Amino acid sequence: MKFKAVDAVSIASILRTVGEFMPEVTLVSTKEGLRLGGVDPSRVAYVDIVIPSLYFQEFESGEREVIGIKLEDVINALKNVKKNDGLTFFTNEGKLELTIEGDFERSFIIPLVELEEPKNPGINLQFAFKAKMLTSTFNETLDILSDMGESVVISSEDGKLIISVEGDVGVSRVELSEAAGNLIEASGTNASSVYGLDYLLKTTKMRNSSDVVELMFGTQLPLKLRFQLPQEGYGDVYIAPRAE
């Protein structure tokens, strides 16, 4: 498996996001591209990232190659990547060789770990409401609500998306709509569900990799966040509704 990306920051942010959910991850590469993700240890969230081969400047893979990496090791190696740095991943004899090309070249050799290949649970849900927005809008909303409580209520009312948090001192509420210009698209019926705010906050690092996020949910249904990636790639994060 070998791939080279021109935007090291973007790849690093994807890996950091996955690292927020799980300590280790399996990377599966095929001729079509790269897929990584799995269920978080508390089994509340499922992450599924698909990066097509066209995303990369160079991409080489066998029919199907599977490797396991300890995310802490890789994230540490990538902690100082800059905007114009390039990044190469290359697997060789049980090791991952990682090269960052920028003002100067930095190389890291990281041992691979043996992991079971995750089974794709095939989540197929009919969501009551869908809304598309800039990832920056989504992050800003979460930033406003982040210190207000532990659970976030996501609801839709007459085409508007309402995200609110009830804390010890009161309720904070953010209303987004196409009319107000902060949703790119919105459609569906009224619905409402509660999710753990800390799980939503784990996704904010995707801001550096994705410009647009689609949010899908329904009453007592998981929340699906689809972060759009270039070349029709995506990062899906499913978060289970919270039973209070």
Place this chain on the structure above:
Amino acid sequence: MKVDPGTCLRCRATKYLCGLTYCPVTVKMSILNMRAGIYEELSGSSPPSVFVGRFNYPKVAVYPSAPPLGGDTSRYEDPKLWISMSLDEFLAMRLSVFRGGQSFRVEQASDPSRDLWDVQTLALSPRPVEVEMKFKEPPKTMNVIDDTLPPLGPSAPLDKLRLGTIPPPEKVVEKVFSSQDMKAIEGMRLLYTSGVGVERISRILSVGGMGVDRKLVPTRWSITAVDKTLSDQLVKELKEFDILDNVEVYVREHLRNLFVAMLIPGNWSFEWGEAWFPRTAWNYWGGEVAVEIDHEGYSGRKTYPEIGGCYYASRLAVAEHLVKRRRQATVVLWRETYPGFFFPVGVWFVRENVRKLLEGRPETFDTVWEAVEYLSSRLKVSRDWTRKSWILNLMRSRLF
């Protein structure tokens, strides 16, 4: 708190009719006996005991301490023995530990004066040390009663400390103390894996006896620092182990406290909860049971738990248990404190009780909900726990 004198007449320290977990009359008499004749000098055997205060940080008071008794006083600093004592005996003992205080800036630990050096040397000792303390004035009855610290007796400014023969510390203690390039975190771990108790490790840390940039650390902070550092390492280890097979439930009652543990098959996450009934230490004037819970997921937490040092003391005890068994689990620990548990005695009480709790034989269940059903007859605020528990809510909220 007022006790009807008629109650004492009928009880005479035999039945605890006042509802407390100790007899105030017995404790007071024992303390008065021990304190009789202590004016400006004290000759005794330090267990060893050193207390570092936190007020006026970074210029803090350091108190070498001792009871007015010679011989083997190690039980004064041994929580493993305290846990099997009556509260009468424990309080009478701890409140007769006299403290002689001197002020130092915390940085002085790295280049100590003779006075501070003596205190550091005392703190390293593995066994009691004969001491003579000359006070500047008679000790005042200012007892230290704190949620984190074990109780301590009267104090006075110290004029002079004279130490008897000091037993040499173990080689590993000497190594940690003399290594100027060993980080405190490494020192704590080395001492712990060499069998040095957590109380001694926190005492050595508090007198600035380890680390690269040495400082005095208030005892209250050093206790929690040690519990956290050691449990962090153990939690990291236990995440490598296989997951437990069944739900295990442990229950222990001790001195009007009920401790409950549920070890649930799953990846590591942890919750510590406390329910304080009205007329207990932290809910004395309350009208309802006060339930507080703090938690962490698999990746740990980034903020200090509001519930305080008990969180890390209990986390250490359960992490020790799981590492010893080479198993990983999702852990729920709850404590109910009933009326009569009148004042806080320190986080050792939680650490040692959870250790004892997990030494017991568990009831096993196939599902967490069967375990919760079983516990509903043992817990007095069962509904509050199941409603507020972060882990039980997490269990209900899983994707798969």
